[in-house]
Amino acid sequence: MGLFPFLFMLATSFKTNQQYYESWWLPTLPLHLENYTRAWEQIRPYFVTSLIVAAAAIVGAVVLCSLAAFVFARYEFFGRKVLFGLVAALLMVPGISSLIPMFVLMRDLGLLNTRAVLVIPHIVGGAVLGTLLMKTFVEQLPQELFDAARVDGAGGPRMFVSIMLPLSLPILGTIALVTVIGVWNDFFWPLLTVTENELRTVSAGLQFFQTQNATEYGPLFAGYAIASVPLLLLFVLLSKYFLAGLQGGLPGVGGNR
Numbered sequence: 430m431g432l433f434p435f436l437f438m439l440a441t442s443f444k445t446n447q448q449y450y451e452s453w454w455l456p457t458l459p460l461h462l463e464n465y466t467r468a469w470e471q472i473r474p475y476f477v478t479s480l481i482v483a484a485a486a487i488v489g490a491v492v493l494c495s496l497a498a499f500v501f502a503r504y505e506f507f508g509r510k511v512l513f514g515l516v517a518a519l520l521m522v523p524g525i526s527s528l529i530p531m532f533v534l535m536r537d538l539g540l541l542n543t544r545a546v547l548v549i550p551h552i553v554g555g556a557v558l559g560t561l562l563m564k565t566f567v568e569q570l571p572q573e574l575f576d577a578a579r580v581d582g583a584g585g586p587r588m589f590v591s592i593m594l595p596l597s598l599p600i601l602g603t604i605a606l607v608t609v610i611g612v613w614n615d616f617f618w619p620l621l622t623v624t625e626n627e628l629r630t631v632s633a634g635l636q637f638f639q640t641q642n643a644t645e646y647g648p649l650f651a652g653y654a655i656a657s658v659p660l661l662l663l664f665v666l667l668s669k670y671f672l673a674g675l676q677g678g679l680p681g682v683g684g685n686r
Contacts (some may be wrong), residue, residue: 442651449646451631459649468652474627475634483612484632487605489552494559499589502567519557546622551612552559559604567593606667613660631656
């Protein structure tokens with residue numbers, strides 16, 4: 430039953446309006462592949478923007494959370510537990526409660542109607558969750574690895590690059606995947622902060638695409654189908670790394686480290 434909406438969307442995306450009204454829930458022939466061509470021409474700018482925003486958000490979140498987690502896990506300093514507690518507490522803050530302050534801040538910084546206003550919230554959100562996951566993982570790494578590296582003369586930056594990052598790839602993959610999903614599904618924030626059509630992401634852009642194709646079901650559902658392809662491919666290709674990252678281990682041996 431869970432697949433029925435997706436199958437219905439896929440079947441409808443190949444139909445004309447006449448075919449839809451004659452048999453709305455069964456596939457019909459001939460298939461109208463031109464629906465996908467029309468849909469792609471209209472939603473292509475939204476795809477480009479979403480890819481740029483997702484790439485920038487992934488880089489920013491990964492850099493911030495990996496550095497923060499390494500410091501929290503491997504260094505002792507005054508207020509470390511309190512500071513980490515404040516970071517963890519951010520997960521309990523509803524996103525809607527920070528919407529107005531974030532909007533006012535972006536407006537005062539002159540970032541409205543720019544790609545930066547779309548990237549920054551996802552960097553912050555991804556870094557918070559990523560820091561918690563990464564810190565838990567790094568604390569489980571054998572201390573002997575870092576002690577041996579210090580004996581060989583490695584400093585903090587060398588241990589970070591040569592030891593922590595290579596071992597943390599499943600966690601980093603998890604953070605990247607969660608960030609991409611957040612960018613792809615974000616609807617209200619792009620709708621609130623961006624008015625230029627070429628800067629809209631997929632979720633917000635599909636709303637305007639729906640308005641333009643409200644009476645043509647084939648191109649409308651074709652646009653939805655195209656928008657769902659990247660997340661579907663990511664899930665199929667990276668699901669085992671995502672699950673391994675949540676378990677804090679490597680694919681296939683997540684709980685046996």
